Amino acid sequence: MxxxxxxxxxxxxxxxxxxxxxxxxxxxxxxxxxxxxxxxxxxxxxxxxxxxxxxxxxxxxxxxxxxxxxxxxTPDRVRLADGSDWLTRHGVNPAEFQSRIDAGERPARVLRELGVSGDV
The missing domain is CATH 1.10.8 (Helicase, Ruva Protein; domain 3)
Structure with a gap:
């Protein structure tokens, strides 16, 4: 915010x-x-x-x-982000996403920074 x-x-x-x-x-x-x-x-x-x-x-x-x-x-659309198919459909590299989560980043923030809009 x-x-x-x-x-x-x-x-x-x-x-x-x-x-x-x-x-x-x-x-x-x-x-x-x-x-x-x-x-x-x-x-x-x-x-x-x-x-x-x-x-x-x-x-x-x-x-x-x-x-x-x-x-x-966090809305369900972000909770679904652990599925590699979902990530790929939304233009996100699943390996990059997972490495950032493993590094301690929040899923919602990673998705936002990778260009996944909040209205997916």
Whole structure:
């Protein structure tokens, strides 16, 4: 997410959790810091993670919560990416994809960087 997208996320979080309400300047600084951590998470996935967090938790959400939940709420189109046929059909070299996953990268980020759109 970009700082602007994180600002949207934080604004929604503040509607659910008054502990996250901040003055505009502080919220902008917070969004910039969170964006550095959540750069490989889309706003759509971040919003789904936010909803999931507050369904199960009463503590304020943190960037680590979003990152941890992101894999759990990633759309099915990304979960299917472990199939080499699926990858090949979408123009992705399965060996390259697997090597990046083995190196610790997130599947959603790898797919995005390799040009697989979010609406596949």
């Amino acid at each position: 970009t700082p602007r997208e994180v600002n949207v996320l934080l604004t929604n979080a503040a509607l659910l959790d008054a502990r996250l309400r901040r003055e505009p300047e502080e919220r902008a600084q917070m969004a910039t810091a969170w964006a550095q951590i959540l750069a490989d998470v889309s706003l759509e996935v971040g919003m789904a993670a936010l909803q999931q967090h507050y369904r199960e938790e009463t503590r304020p959400i943190m960037p680590a919560d979003i990152a941890a939940l992101a894999d759990a709420v």
